Amino acid sequence: MPELNTVVVGDALEVLRTLPDDLFDVTVTSPPYNKGERDRGWLVDRVVYDAATDRKDEETYQEEQVAVLNEIYRVTRPGGSLFYNHKIRWFRGRLIHPYEWVSHSRWILRQEIIWYRKIAANLRGWRFWQVDERIYWLCKPRFPGDTIGAELNSRHALLTSVWEIRPERDPRHPNPFPIELPVRCIYSVLDDRKGVVLDPYAGIGTTLVAAKLLGCDFFGIDISETYVAIARERIENAERERARVLEELELHKVQKTFQERKATGEWVGRFRPSRIYARQGVLLPGPEEK
Numbered sequence: 001m002p003e004l005n006t007v008v009v010g011d012a013l014e015v016l017r018t019l020p021d022d023l024f025d026v027t028v029t030s031p032p033y034n035k036g037e038r039d040r041g042w043l044v045d046r047v048v049y050d051a052a053t054d055r056k057d058e059e060t061y062q063e064e065q066v067a068v069l070n071e072i073y074r075v076t077r078p079g080g081s082l083f084y085n086h087k088i089r090w091f092r093g094r095l096i097h098p099y100e101w102v103s104h105s106r107w108i109l110r111q112e113i114i115w116y117r118k119i120a121a122n123l124r125g126w127r128f129w130q131v132d133e134r135i136y137w138l139c140k141p142r143f144p145g146d147t148i149g150a151e152l153n154s155r156h157a158l159l160t161s162v163w164e165i166r167p168e169r170d171p172r173h174p175n176p177f178p179i180e181l182p183v184r185c186i187y188s189v190l191d192d193r194k195g196v197v198l199d200p201y202a203g204i205g206t207t208l209v210a211a212k213l214l215g216c217d218f219f220g221i222d223i224s225e226t227y228v229a230i231a232r233e234r235i236e237n238a239e240r241e242r243a244r245v246l247e248e249l250e251l252h253k254v255q256k257t258f259q260e261r262k263a264t265g266e267w268v269g270r271f272r273p274s275r276i277y278a279r280q281g282v283l284l285p286g287p288e289e290k
């Protein structure tokens, strides 16, 4: 049994292999993307990690990712979730979709969420500007044959499958999560339960800080000593980040329940383009329906 509420320096796959089965409730993670650093464009060359290269033969990379996904599956308790952040990439014009390898893992793919980041990673004209990344919500069956999983509390399900969250800028790491992202993942599936949260590519510890502020236990791994030291410092001072967490939690509120809306003949769930987005990513009834 690992010591919880810690973050360790190490290789994700090697450390995962030392962990017991069925321990974690939720994993939120973003691996290195195999973007090839310096030989694939001037924007990508800035995404350089402290202690690892991001350049592998694509086949080897995908095999490793499937192995990591399957280890996370093993250490996840039945009914648990993995939110796996990745993006569509191109190599010499060929589109590489993360589903190519996610579908070879043991997980059940519950949903593909679009993370709308609002800024483009490519400024050339080869294709339309790519302003999105993907978050794969993956589930481990609760019991043999379970392909559906537990229903979300409607206060979370009212958020849409497009997450409009700006990327984080932090001089200490090239691409940390904005804290809203792991908060949304963890809070949506755990609701008010306190679970155990994992991030095997923890970077400077955003998922772990989110877990701590939501009252969960956590465990993190990163290959960089420098990032792990920063993660430990952030975890220690997690309270400084609570305001942004509370702002995200504000989005997980239902004004009226489905039953209340149905009783008064108000909107009961069909999407209409006229609907106004009064808060970030949340569907609220338009004026005609009030």
Ligand SMILES: C[S@@+](CC[C@H](N)C(=O)[O-])C[C@H]1O[C@@H](n2cnc3c(N)ncnc32)[C@H](O)[C@@H]1O
Residues within 6 Å of the ligand: 010, 011, 012, 013, 029, 030, 031, 032, 049, 050, 051, 052, 173, 175, 176, 177, 200, 201, 202, 203, 204, 205, 206, 207, 221, 222, 223, 224, 227
């Ligand atoms: C996309 S970043 C994750 C950032 C993180 N979500 C955060 O909020 O800071 C990927 C991380 O994987 C780490 N990494 C690269 N190869 C690794 C490996 N083999 N095992 C563990 N961590 C690794 C890098 O050091 C980097 O911090």
